[in-house]
Structures are given as C-alpha cells and as structure tokens.
Amino acid sequence: MNVGYLDSLPEVKNDFGLELEENEKLVFVSKLSMLGTEKSKLLSAAGWDCFLYLTNKKLIVYNGAGLWTCDIAEDLVSCEKIERRTLFFKPAFHFLAMLNKEIVYNDGKEKLSGFEFYFEKGTDDMARFEEIMRRLFS
Numbered sequence: 001m002n003v004g005y006l007d008s009l010p011e012v013k014n015d016f017g018l019e020l021e022e023n024e025k026l027v028f029v030s031k032l033s034m035l036g037t038e039k040s041k042l043l044s045a046a047g048w049d050c051f052l053y054l055t056n057k058k059l060i061v062y063n064g065a066g067l068w069t070c071d072i073a074e075d076l077v078s079c080e081k082i083e084r085r086t087l088f089f090k091p092a093f094h095f096l097a098m099l100n101k102e103i104v105y106n107d108g109k110e111k112l113s114g115f116e117f118y119f120e121k122g123t124d125d126m127a128r129f130e131e132i133m134r135r136l137f138s
Helices: 004-008 125-136
Strands: 026-037 042-044 051-055 058-062 067-071 076-085 091-105 110-119
Touching (some): 067 091, 076 125
Antiparallel strands (some): 026 042, 026 051, 026 110, 051 058, 076 091
C-alpha cells in the first residue's frame, strides 16, 4: 500500500468540522447517493446527508446519523470497483472497501467489515476516488 501517495495530494478545505490530527489533511470529499455494508445492508439511502471523507491517514464515513473512522494503513485491506447490472441491463458501479476487522455499531447489535460506496451521478467523484484507490494500492 502506497500511503505516501496520499500525502502528495492537494488539501481540500475542511468546511465539515472534521477534527484532524497534527500532520493530517483532508484530500477527498464526496457526497454519496447511498452507503451500505459489505453484505449490502443499507446504512444510508438516497436523500440522506451521507459523505465520504478521505484524509492522508483515515477513511471517514458519515451517514447522517453516525461517523465511522478507519485508519487507512492499519484497517483498510482493499477497495475495488464493482459493476452490477440494473434495469434494462445498464451497468452501474459502486466501490467495496474491505477492512481487516469488524466494526460494531447500532449499540452493539450489528457488525460490518466493509463499506459499499455509491457515488452520486453527474459528478467526477467516482473517477477521482477510483484513481486515488488505484494509486494507493499500487
């Protein structure tokens, strides 16, 4: 994993109130259309305030109700683009980010070990995220 690549990315202005550590900078922000777990359990639906934040050290996900924070170097195992077919066999894409440990949420009732990120259509966020992940895992 090429974590140093994230240090080379330009900083995005932190207008989101994220508390960052010393030497940590925000490098990518995207509003998501949907968010799910690795088992396709819905964590956020269309119309919710759901965001994906990437710093040079962390992957942060906000679904309108809670905030998940994962250390990129220690927790992130993979992140791949997944193609699925929709109505009339049109391709649709999302990303599956897998973690090396389970995260407990919903007052300890549920667990996840990965996230599915669905990017909003009409933006270049998916392509930018794909390039960042490609270079991170190269």
